[in-house]
Amino acid sequence: MNGTYPWAIDAGFSSEDAIVIAHADDAVDDNFNYAWIVGVPGRHFDTAYGTADSRTIFADADLKLAVHLYNRCQKHEALMSLGRGLHSIQDIYAHRDALSTKSTQAGMMML
Numbered sequence: 308m309n310g311t312y313p314w315a316i317d318a319g320f321s322s323e324d325a326i327v328i329a330h331a332d333d334a335v336d337d338n339f340n341y342a343w344i345v346g347v348p349g350r351h352f353d354t355a356y357g358t359a360d361s362r363t364i365f366a367d368a369d370l371k372l373a374v375h376l377y378n379r380c381q382k383h384e385a386l387m388s389l390g391r392g393l394h395s396i397q398d399i400y401a402h403r404d405a406l407s408t409k410s411t412q413a414g415m416m417m418l
């Protein structure tokens with residue numbers, strides 16, 4: 308399991324909840340989610356134009372959804388949304404050397 312599990316434990320989640328968060332985080336890289344055409348590359352690499360980072364946009368949306376779901380007593384789904392959002396935040400650091408400039412990204416999008 309990735310570093311998300313110990314992070315979740317440190318953040319105060321139960322072991323059971325930390326497993327759900329970590330698995331949802333890992334699942335973002337499954338099923339070709341990383342592929343340019345098939346998946347959602349903006350979760351892994353910054354594909355936004357302008358100053359915003361697409362990963363931050365995804366993470367913010369996932370956190371808002373997690374709070375919404377939690378408030379509707381959908382805890383499992385809320386934890387999964389939190390895990391997906393954490394993945395995008397983690398990828399800001401994991402892929403910081405790849406596609407590090409907007410012009411490089413624009414070139415990659417044209418390939």
Ligand SMILES: [Zn+2]
Nearest residue numbers: 336350351398
């Ligand atoms: Zn990723």
